[in-house]
Amino acid sequence: MQRTxxxxxxxxxxxxxxxxxxxxxxxVPEYIRLIAxxxxxxxxxxxxxxNVFPGVLGRTCDRPCEPACRRVRVEDxxxxxxxxxxxxxxxxxxxxxxxxxxxxxxxxxxxxxxxCGPASLTVARDLAPLGYQLTVFDAEQKSAGMIRxxxxxxxxxxxxxxxxxxxxxxxxxxxxxxxxRIESLKALLAEDWDAIFVGSGAPRGRDLExxxxxxxxxxxxxxxxxxxxxxxxxxxxxxxxxxxxGGGNTAMDCCRTxxxxxxxxxxxxxxxxxxxxxxxxxxxxxxxxxDIPILNFRVPKAFTxxxxxxxxxxxxxxxxxxxxxxxxxxxxxxxxDEHHECDDVLVAVGQENSFPWIExxxxxxxxxxxxxxxxxxxxQSTNPRVFFGGDAAFGPKNIIWxxxxxxxxxxxxxxxxxxxxxxVRPPPGATLVSQKMGIHEWSYDNDVxxxxxxxxxxxxxxxxxxxxxxxxxxxxxxxxxxxxAQRCLNCDVQTVFADKLCIExxxxxxxxxxxxxxxxxxxxEADLRTRLxxxxxxxxxxxxxxxxxxxxRVMAKDEDVCLHCGLCAERCPTGAWDMQxxxxxxxxxxxxxxxx
Numbered sequence: 062m063q064r065t066x067x068x069x070x071x072x073x074x075x076x077x078x079x080x081x082x083x084x085x086x087x088x089v090p091e092y093i094r095l096i097a098x099x100x101x102x103x104x105x106x107x108x109x110x111x112n113v114f115p116g117v118l119g120r121t122c123d124r125p126c127e128p129a130c131r132r133v134r135v136e137d138x139x140x141x142x143x144x145x146x147x148x149x150x151x152x153x154x155x156x157x158x159x160x161x162x163x164x165x166x167x168x169x170x171x172x173x174x175x176x177c178g179p180a181s182l183t184v185a186r187d188l189a190p191l192g193y194q195l196t197v198f199d200a201e202q203k204s205a206g207m208i209r210x211x212x213x214x215x216x217x218x219x220x221x222x223x224x225x226x227x228x229x230x231x232x233x234x235x236x237x238x239x240x241x242r243i244e245s246l247k248a249l250l251a252e253d254w255d256a257i258f259v260g261s262g263a264p265r266g267r268d269l270e271x272x273x274x275x276x277x278x279x280x281x282x283x284x285x286x287x288x289x290x291x292x293x294x295x296x297x298x299x300x301x302x303x304x305x306x307g308g309g310n311t312a313m314d315c316c317r318t319x320x321x322x323x324x325x326x327x328x329x330x331x332x333x334x335x336x337x338x339x340x341x342x343x344x345x346x347x348x349x350x351x352d353i354p355i356l357n358f359r360v361p362k363a364f365t366x367x368x369x370x371x372x373x374x375x376x377x378x379x380x381x382x383x384x385x386x387x388x389x390x391x392x393x394x395x396x397x398d399e400h401h402e403c404d405d406v407l408v409a410v411g412q413e414n415s416f417p418w419i420e421x422x423x424x425x426x427x428x429x430x431x432x433x434x435x436x437x438x439x440x441q442s443t444n445p446r447v448f449f450g451g452d453a454a455f456g457p458k459n460i461i462w463x464x465x466x467x468x469x470x471x472x473x474x475x476x477x478x479x480x481x482x483x484x485v486r487p488p489p490g491a492t493l494v495s496q497k498m499g500i501h502e503w504s505y506d507n508d509v510x511x512x513x514x515x516x517x518x519x520x521x522x523x524x525x526x527x528x529x530x531x532x533x534x535x536x537x538x539x540x541x542x543x544x545x546a547q548r549c550l551n552c553d554v555q556t557v558f559a560d561k562l563c564i565e566x567x568x569x570x571x572x573x574x575x576x577x578x579x580x581x582x583x584x585x586e587a588d589l590r591t592r593l594x595x596x597x598x599x600x601x602x603x604x605x606x607x608x609x610x611x612x613x614r615v616m617a618k619d620e621d622v623c624l625h626c627g628l629c630a631e632r633c634p635t636g637a638w639d640m641q642x643x644x645x646x647x648x649x650x651x652x653x654x655x656x657x
Contacts, residue, residue, distance in 0.1 A: 070491040072603055073643040076620050077553045079142055082129035084465035086489070086647050087111040089126060089142055090553040094505065096148055097546040099539070102156055104149035109156075109228070111647065112146075113183050113464050114208070116221040119147025120534065121212055123310075123341060123459040131550050134622060138514035140548045141537075148542035150221075156228075161190040163233025168192030170478050173254045175243050178206025179460045180451030181260035182229050183467025187650040188474065189232040197235065200242035201293075204230075207262055207452075208460065210289040211311065213318050214530040246419045246447070256446050256474045259433075260467070263452035265415040269306065269408050273364030277371035277406075281364060284315045284409030291318055291529065300404025303327045304374055306361055307409030308338035313345065315407040316353045321529040328401065329355045330374070332391065334381060347533075351522060360391070362398065364406065373402040412457045432456065439483045440470040448474055468649050475650040487648035487656070493641040496554055497630075503640055505554050507627045510547035551625050554642050558616055560608045562637035569629035569638055570594065577619040578629065583609065589617050597621060 075081050079089040088107055095104035108115035122143045130139030170193050174181040177199035185195045203209055204226045208217070230237065243249055249257060266283035268274070274281065280300065284307065290296040303324040305316040308331035319327045329348065331338055335357050338345065345355065359376040366372055378396040381389050414432060419425065424444040426434040433442050435449045442449060450466035452458060473483040496504045518535040519525070525533040537545060570578050576595035583589075586604055590597045597604060602621040609615060630638040648654055 070489065070645065072605070073491070073493065073555055074489075074645050075602060076555055076623075077643065077645070078129040078131055078602075079126040079140075079552070080645065082125045083112075084125065084462045085112045085468065086465075086645065087126075088553070088644060088646065090549055090551055091644065092149060093140070093142070093145055093546045093549045094551070096145055097506070097543055097549075099543075101149050101152040102154055102159070105153040105156055106159055108146055108149060110649075112461060113186055113229075113467075114179065114225050114460065115146050116150035116225055117208055117217060118460060119143060119145075119150050119536075120217050120221070121208075122146070122461050125461070131552050131624075132548060135550070135624070136513065141514055141517070141545050144517050144537055145542060145546060148537050148539070148546075151536055152539060152542070157231065160228055161232060164190055164192035166192060167194055167234065170194065170255045171196070171253075172474060173198065173249055173252070173257045175246075175249070175257065175259045176206055176261035176451075176453070177201070177204045177237060177239070178260050178262050178451055179208060179463040180453070180467040180470070181206070181258060182226065183464045184258050184260070184450065184471045184474065185235050186229045186232065187468060187471035189229075189234045191475065191651060193234060193478075195235045197237045198241045198243050199237070199239050202239050203293075204237060204239070206260075207285075210292050211285055211314070212292075213288065213314050214292065215317070215321065215525065215528070215533045216314070218530075218532050244418050246425070247423050250423060250444075250446065254446070255478050256448060258470055258474065259447065259449045259453050260451045260463070261453045263412040263414045263457040265413050266311075266408065267411040267413055269361060269410060271361055271363055273366050273371075276369060277364045277366040279369070280371035280404060281406045281408065284311050284407045285412060287407055288314055288318065291322070296322070298323050301325045302403045303405050303407065304401055304403040305329045305407045305409060306374075307331065307411070308333055308340055308355075309409060309411070310340050310344050311412070312407075312409035313340050313348045315409050316348055317351055318529060319405075319407065320351050320353065320526050324405075327353050328403075329353060330359050330361070330376065330401065331355065331357050332360045332379065334358060337389075350519075351526065358391070358394070359399065365400065371403065371406065373400050374406060375400050412452070414453060414456065436473075436484070438469065438486055439473045440466060441473055441477070441483055445477065468647065471650040472648070472654045475654055479655055481655060487654040489645050489647045490653070491643065491645045493555070493557060493643050495557075496640045496642055503554075503627055505551055505640075505642070506547075507551065507554075507625070507640075509550055509624070509626070510544065512544060512548060514548065515541050515545045553644065554625055554627075554640050556605070556618065556623060556625070556627075556629060557639045557641045558605070558607050558618075559637050559639070560610060560616075562635045563607070563610055563616065564635055564637075565610055565612055565614070566634065568632045568634065572628045572632045574626065574628065575619075575622045575624055577622045579617050580610070580614050581617060582613070583615045593617060593619060595619065595622070 092104040127139040266285040379391040426443040451463035597619040599621040605618040607616040
């Protein structure tokens with residue numbers, strides 16, 4: 062088997078499970094340690110370079126990092142990575158002086174960005190310091206796209222959005238044209254831009270064409286459009302009885318917003334089971350905390366109405382059946398249909414892209430789903446000058462994915478403008494640095510807290526439901542932020558093994574609290590996994606394997622269950638084990654991107 066140290070940086074990156082799972086690959090343990098040290102400005106800037114919107118994401122991120130957290134394998138609850146991001150944002154001082162300075166001179170390149178959402182703003186943030194002249198077009202009168210229009214103010218205050226968009230606008234070389242809808246990509250291409258980035262999102266909510274839809278249309282609203290109308294102050298009330306159709310995060314925002322606009326009897330009704338709902342677990346929990354029931358396995362059949370007024374929705378009761386391959390399908394349960402009375406319905410059954418403004422004769426191919434054909438790594442379309450990102454590229458996801466797309470698209474635009482092959486991608490920067498300060502001393506705190514995850518303080522429900530703009534989550538204060546930060550297992554401080562120093566005394570095997578180290582005969586990884594001291598069941602996490610030792614054996618370590626406690630390194634009499642901090646930083650647009 063290949064010796065792990067010869068396998069490149071991906072092995073060590075994958076061990077930092079949270080960073081590996083983050084689409085933008087934010088150095089999570091590093092900023093958490095800085096929070097524990099009270100260095101909030103530094104923690105914020107690490108986040109800002111990587112995920113661009115720390116204050117926004119610290120409140121709204123879909124948190125792909127948290128299910129991956131190593132703490133889940135020790136106990137049920139991950140470190141509150143997302144909410145610690147907010148701790149840095151809430152407690153930092155003025156960081157405007159730490160932002161990249163405007164380019165001394167323009168580089169002569171003009172880039173058009175369609176849509177002012179997180180993907181376009183990330184492209185602007187990466188390219189502006191390089192001297193690009195960027196023009197952002199958006200049909201709305203304010204910046205930030207779906208961040209502003211679809212996330213309710215009780216989850217994300219407007220001042221947080223304004224601050225973080227302001228950092229980007231202040232980089233220089235960026236012109237924002239609001240209230241300017243692009244009606245033709247062909248016309249935009251004719252304006253001779255060096256490149257065009259399309260970050261227009263997935264702006265169309267799916268409708269339900271079932272009986273009664275037209276007759277009761279006045280009280281049936283498309284969820285994302287309704288949320289946008291609330292955000293911009295066009296809607297400030299709703300009926301007393303509300304049904305929300307759909308099981309995603311948009312549905313959760315719709316029902317919670319309804320409670321604040323006069324909805325006393327608000328229900329979420331979903332065709333799937335509770336566990337299969339697309340909404341994040343915490344979103345469902347927050348809705349139920351606000352006295353909103355979620356009814357599952359109900360498929361809407363018809364909107365009922367009387368004299369043009371909506372009276373309710375009729376549902377068929379279904380159940381899940383599974384075939385021999387485990388595939389699920391919903392079938393009628395045989396129970397009688399249910400009728401739920403209501404005054405208004407919010408339809409939140411999904412979003413889709415809409416590109417009526419993109420002509421089909423400009424060298425830009427579309428696939429069978431009427432989506433542009435886009436390179437998965439480059440984000441370049443079949444028209445070389447046009448790039449896509451965010452929901453416009455591969456369909457609806459979330460903010461952190463849009464940010465990751467923006468970074469990668471900016472690299473491609475930069476390489477394209479410099480005449481380089483956009484398919485040649487720059488590698489990330491990575492370092493491994495020993496944390497040894499003495500024989501048994503480390504420069505990091507390896508005394509990890511045994512506390513369970515701390516709950517984020519919430520505003521009293523009675524008060525919270527009175528105002529649609531009153532933030533409901535209060536966030537960790539500095540003391541709780543420190544305590545939660547102490548739960549991090551420092552996964553980036555990794556065990557690094559020096560074959561030549563090992564005397565095969567097995568001291569590390571004896572002291573390891575997780576039985577994750579084994580000295581055994583060499584073999585392929587699948588075979589090695591069967592001969593370890595403890596089972597290595599997580600096949601997504603590679604083993605750490607040494608070269609041949611004097612006896613012919615190898616050291617094989619299960620990276621999946623290691624606690625990074627450093628006991629092996631403290632116990633080793635020859636220093637064959639060392640604790641080394643792995644730091645990975647993605648390469649964004651700039652000189653490094655062109656060097657590859």
